[in-house]
Every structure is written in C-alpha cells, then in structure tokens.
Amino acid sequence: MSKKERTAIEPTREENYAEWYQQVIKAADLAENSEVRGCMVIKPWGYAIWENIQHVLDGMFRETGHRNAYFPIFIPKSYFEKEAEHVEGFAKECAVVTHSRLEDDGHGGLKAAGELTEPYIVRPTSETIIGASFAKWVNSYRDLPLLINQWANVVRREMRTRLFLRTSEFLWQEGHTVHETPEEAMEETMQMLEVYARFAADYLAIPVIKGEKTEGEKFPGAVNTYSIEAMMQDKKALQSGTSHFLGQNFARSSNIRYQNREGEFDYAWTTSWGVSTRLIGALIMAHSDDNGLVLPPKIAPAHLVILPIYRDEKEKEAVMAVVKQVQEMFKGTWFEDVHLYTELDDRELTGSERNWHWIKKGIPLRMEIGPRDVASGKVMIARRDQGPRDKVAVEMAQIKDYVLKTLAEIQANIYAKALKFQQDNTIKIDDNKAFYKYFTPKNEEQPEIHGGFALSHWCGDAACEEKIKEDLKVTVRCIPFDVAEEDGNCISCGKASKRRVVFAKSY
C-alpha cells in the first residue's frame, strides 16, 4: 500500500463518514452544539449559507405569488388536539410551556411559577395556528387562493441529534396555502416541489429525485406527501424538502370555510411545504471532500479570497496596491444572479496556513498575490474543485473574466460530479437475494458504506415495507415520478407490482 496522503479532515470519508461530517463542520466553522439539549449554534459562515438559501428561495416564492407573514410561536394545546393524526405525530416530542414566571425557590435558586390555565406547545410546524388565522381571513372564493409563507424557528425535541440534519430547534420556511378546488391545491403542491427540485439542482448543485411518500412516511395529517430525495456520499438518502397536499383535513379541523361560486359554503383545500437548515447538511454531505467543505458558487457566502504574500514593508506596499485593484474590480459585480463577494485574508499567518483555512471553508477560488506576481503583472488562482496545490497564473486584465467563467465551471462540475455519483449508485434490482446483498455492508467495521438507491418493485403493502425496514434499515424513500409503469414482482413478497420505487437507507 502506498503511503496515505495527509488530508485536512481526519478521519476521511472512507474511514468514518459520520465523524468526517462533524469534522468538516468544525473545520469550516459552520456550527456547534450548544449546552441546550439538541439545539445548535449556527456560526457566521454557516448562517451566511442559510441567508443565501433564504434569499434565493424567497425570490422564487414571490415569483410564484406567495407573500411572507408571521404567526405566533406558541400553539395552544386545544388547537393541537383538533387534528388526530397531527397530534399523534408531534405530541411525543415537543416543548411544552406550562408556567409564566420564575420565582425564588427558597434555596437560593429559582422555580417555575404562575401555572398557565392552558399549556402552550412551541410550534413544531404551524398548520394549526396558521389555520386559526386563515379561518378568519377566508370567507369567499374571491379570497382564494391565499398564498402565504413564513420564515421561522421550530422545535421538535429529538433524542439523537446531528448538526443541521436533526436538531431540536431548526430554522425553516413553511408555505401554507388555501384553494378553491382539490385540483388547484394539488397543482400548488406540485409547483412547490418543482421549485425545491430546481433550487436544489441550480443553486445547491444537488440532483434530486421527486416522488410521493408512502402512507407510512407521510406528514401527520396530510392526504399526500411529496419529497425531493438526494444521495449523500455515503450513498444514503437525505429527504431535502417536502410538499403536502392536505385535502380538507386541516380546513375541517381549523374550520376554514368559504362561500363558493354557487353561493354555498364548503371547506377549502390546503397545502403546506417546507425546507429547513437541513439543506446545509445536504450541501456538506453531497459535495465536501477529505480536505473539507466544498461550496457551490451560487450559494457560497463569498466566492474569492485574496491572500497577499509579502516579507517586508516595501513588498507589502506593492502587493497591497494590487490587492486593492482586485477588490475594486469586483465591487458591485454579479456572478449570474448572485452578488459576487470577495474576502481578504491578511492575517499574520503563513501563506500555507491561510490557504488551508480557506480550503476547509470551501470558498470556490483562492487568489495569491506576491511580489513576484506583482512584478510579472499576474496573480495565482486556485480552484476548490481541483487539488489543493493546483494553481494557474492569470494576467491582471483577464482576472474578472477568468473568475466569472471559472465560477460557472465549478458550479457545473460540482453538479455533474454529484449527478454521476447518484447515477453510478442507483441500480434496478429484481431479485430478493441481490437486494439483501446490496444493502448488507461489505465491511463490518465500516457499516456506513453500503449500497445506494435500489429501483425495485413494491406491491404497495405496508407489511413488505416494514419487513425490509426491520431486516435492512432500508425504507421506500419515494414512489418516483420519473419512472414509467411496468409489470414486475414485489421485491419482498413477490406479488404483482406495477411500479418500481426508490429503496435506500436514509438520514
């Protein structure tokens, strides 16, 4: 065996994927665990990614006619009790507010006091509290469609948490809409799933599979749930966004009624849809490598870091003059539809230390400017999607063109790489033994590495789904849209099936 090359992140993906993930986050300074159980602190570089996600998605929501609003964080217990499936789904893990003050406990400490007549739940999702407002806002078909989005924090108490992927508090957006007919509500549900898929592909550079969730995996209270599913580098699936057709379920429980075109009162048809800070987890796990974070340029907080190199004041003066020119060159510049931001790192550290700092943070381009470069009228530019030591000389006059062209290349490369990985690890399996073998880890010591997505037939029976889950920890990720009907036999029971579904292990 050849001597292992040292990487910035240890362990590597091969060695221990779960730990690699934590170390990438740490090295890029994205987030950390807090002492509040299950809650994370999102640090500036991580939060800036979230702000970019918000900015782009918010524009897409506006273009499709949605408006932002804000509803209370607390949900009265009685609202929660109205929809049976919904409460079943969320009551087991929630934060319950029962008291309204703290008072002296007589031992130098404080105790909860002022018990509330009705406890509140900190919102795990807002269908019921928003429904209470919608019931007041909707009177006639003229008030429809009602297209609202909320950016907010939500709380679902989780036992085993992982930064970004599963935390007790997380940030998200939740769209809530009301429609006159089931067709319109379904059209909205599909439109927003499509918005999510387009955002994932075009900005996060993550190819996703769109499809419907099975009965067992759908949102509590929904008629149908649809999701986008992405493949991480350990070949597991990550559900990255969901869009729900709620039928008249929540309209009934919240009493959202409207006078239709015939003058009669009827319950309205509603939808909800959301993505969360989990997308940052997807971004990390889809693209990063053993040297740290890799950011698609269209979602990166900054695109180019300038690293000046000098040994004395005279060199510094010459170098910093060029640095200033480059900074000026990019002021007010756009990379496609996003602002192009530069960073300057002139800390008193070695060139190598600063270089590796930014490699680990995933910035798309690094530019070194030293005395020799100044003399030759050039700068050295390195790309995050190439080796850490690869760099090319670019003439001053060419810098802007080179940067814009290269950012577009990086964005395309990252997407192409993720797509190839997904395709290489997605196979049709029709044989039960082959299916079981595919999902059984080859190496006991590295149970994380296993098969990817299996496109296999499923009869639709929950018992078959459950058996596979128990045997292999593999679930039906979705019933994909882009797979044609065909005759086949259920991978578990062998009964006739009309369609292949996506099986995978998942987060």
Place this chain on the structure above:
Amino acid sequence: MSKKERTAIEPTREENYAEWYQQVIKAADLAENSEVRGCMVIKPWGYAIWENIQHVLDGMFRETGHRNAYFPIFIPKSYFEKEAEHVEGFAKECAVVTHSRLEDDGHGGLKAAGELTEPYIVRPTSETIIGASFAKWVNSYRDLPLLINQWANVVRREMRTRLFLRTSEFLWQEGHTVHETPEEAMEETMQMLEVYARFAADYLAIPVIKGEKTEGEKFPGAVNTYSIEAMMQDKKALQSGTSHFLGQNFARSSNIRYQNREGEFDYAWTTSWGVSTRLIGALIMAHSDDNGLVLPPKIAPAHLVILPIYRDEKEKEAVMAVVKQVQEMFKGTWFEDVHLYTELDDRELTGSERNWHWIKKGIPLRMEIGPRDVASGKVMIARRDQGPRDKVAVEMAQIKDYVLKTLAEIQANIYAKALKFQQDNTIKIDDNKAFYKYFTPKNEEQPEIHGGFALSHWCGDAACEEKIKEDLKVTVRCIPFDVAEEDGNCISCGKASKRRVVFAKSY
C-alpha cells in the same frame, strides 16, 4: 362649527388616539391579535415593512463589521440565574418550558408529560445564552473584537399588549459584541446608537433624541443604557432602540475571559443593542393621519399603485396597454438605495374603493389611468402626503422622473413634518407649577392629549424621578447628548442641577 369632514379612519386622532391606532392597523391590514395571549399575527403588508427594516439595518450592521449568527431559543434556568439584576428584570414575565411531550390525560384530552430535569426559559433576550458561546470563542485579544448580530423572535410575557408596541412575542435583532477595552466597548455602544438614529431619520423619517437612560430605566445587568426616543402624534415618547454598555458584568457571569497583550487573563468588555417590530408601531404613530397609514417611501413595501379605469373591453384594451408600459418603465428601477416596486390593482371594484384601499395602506403614490388619460397621453398621479382628491396630470415621457422626484419630496416632507411636530412640542420648563400644568390633560374626556417633551432640570435623585412618575406618569426619557451643561434647579426638589433632561409620558 363646520360640518365634520368624513375620514377613512374612525375615530380620528383627536377623538381617541389609542383606538385610532388600532383602526389604522386594521385598515392597512398590517397585523392582528391572535388567540394566543399577547401574541400577534403580522400580515403580509406589515411583514413586508419589517423585511425592509431588516434589509436596510442588516446592510448597516455589515458595513460596521458585524456578522449574523443564530443561537438557541431556549435558555437553561441555570444560565439565567447567573446575573442577579438580569434575572430580576426578566424572571417575572417569561415563558417556562417544563415538559417534553403531551400524553393522554384519560379524559379524551392531552396533558403535559416528560418533566425536564431543568426548565428552560424561552429567550426574552440572549445575553446569557450567547455569552456561553462567546466564552468558548474568545481566548486571546486576537479574537477581539467579536461582532455578532442575531435576527430572532423573543418572548416577554406582557399583561397589557398593543399591536407592535408591546406584545408577548416580538421580532427583533440583538447585537452582541466583545471587546478588549472599556473604551472600545463604549465606542461600539455609541456607534450602534448612532446607526439606529441615522436609520430612524433617513429611512423611517422619524427624528429622534439620543441620550442616556437613568439608573431606574436601564437594561437589567447593564452599566449604561442609551436610547433613541421619538415623539408620537399624541406627544408621548416611544423608546425606539437601545444600546447597552455592559461593562464586565456579563463577561463575569458567562466567564468570557481573554489573554491580553501582556499575557494575562482578564474579563472582556461587552455590549448589546437592539431594535424590534416596535419600530413599525413608531412608524404608524409618527406619520399616519385620519385617512390611515402614511409610509415613508424608503421603507414602503411598494411605492406606486396603478389603478386602471375602464368601462368596456375596448377601453380596457387601450388602458391596459398603457399600464403595461408603465410597469415596464419601472422594472429594475431604484429609488435612491431601495428597489422601487409597483402594484397593480385591477380588481372589480369602483375607482373610489380601490383609491381609498391604497390611501389606507399608505402607499406613497397612486396612479390612475383611464380612457381620457390614454387619449391625451397622460396619467393622473396622487400623493399620500397631500389631500385624497389632489392629483396632477403627468405626461407619459415624464412619469419616471416625476415619480422619483416626488418620492424624494414625500420622504423629506414626512420627516420635516415630524421634526416640526417634535420641535413645536418640546419646551424648556423651569417652574414646578408650569411643569405640572404642562403634563395635566386639558380635557378630562381626552386624557391622551397632553404636553409633549419638557426639557427640565433634574438633580439626579431617584426620589425626584419617582415622585414625578407617581404624580404625573411622566418619566425621564433620557439624559440627552445634544444639550449643553448649564446651571439650574431640579424641577422637583429645587436642588442644584447641571443639566436638563427630557421628561415625557411614554409608551
């Protein structure tokens, strides 16, 4: 008496200011009370104002070197107990989370279950939880200054609430910074107060008085609190933003220590500063009139509404062709440093109904386009800062120039009007009887209307402050920066005083 002119808002400001305020909010569709005690629902037009406030302030924070991050919503009780004054200030009205799930209560309902070993408080402000992170992030003077901002929701349970002005949950930003020296921390405290004052004047068109809070009015745990105070149209003061110099108080309780340039460990110096959705209340009460909301163009969600007028399909075709031209004309246009947005209202309502709809919403400009206008190559434009029936004909070729010029005029007019009102209602009072008369309502039936700001001498004794508060419900709003020292006598006790302070009733 002349016959009273009918206004869009009833009652008028004169008749009942508090109720007028509620009605302006309702007529403009900004927000409403929810069934969750003290919590409001911010509706799209109100939320869009908040988004504009966020956008502008966020840019100002970035320019001054701050970065956004996000910290947990829950504060462990033990964190809260660390700073004595702080807990004293917030423990009496807070939301306490004590349980982690709901379970069947045996009577068809649900009850709180899964009691937590340590209760959490839903953040009323985040000094203690952010301090816990800062203690980990700060090790050396090289890590300083640390300049962080958070956009978040906070909860302070309030008994008597009023939309935007005082709600149990509200949205805000809270800046938290750490410094090497008290001088630097104080400089930061002052810089951010100045940012708030500039934002209030230049965007909200509200002139404010900057000054220091008295000992009794400062933030629990702060060494000094500074605020900007604005005058509302009922002549009451509204504290619109605060900036706190926290000394080493929170550094001590959170253990934020750093190695200084001499190699010794010392507690750092911290600041915090915030503004909230209360600013929307300030905006409403400072500028609106008896016909509804008046929005300064630089913070309005939209600047120009187009109101097409036609009676048949033929007229519609001609009119809508011009509407489209006008819409195109403004695509991608900026009004100074904000995007210029147009709205189109072609609902099936009368011209008058649509006109009044937008007057009440406070949009700066309304443009009518009818068949006669099309024929003459002109449109009719009305301004929100003039009478509801005043309008001028503007030629097509002049529209863009006229709109941009007029928006700037409106912005300046609104500010000038508010400044004149503040100046007209601020007087120096040196006589105790005159002071008491100034603050005693002239009309028993309209206790809201009273004197404005009194610049009077105060000896600095809390007892004098307390007496005036008890007698008149008047408090020292601030010890203003822009008032020179001069010899005088305390308005209450008559003892020697070096300085005038601002006395007023307040929200």
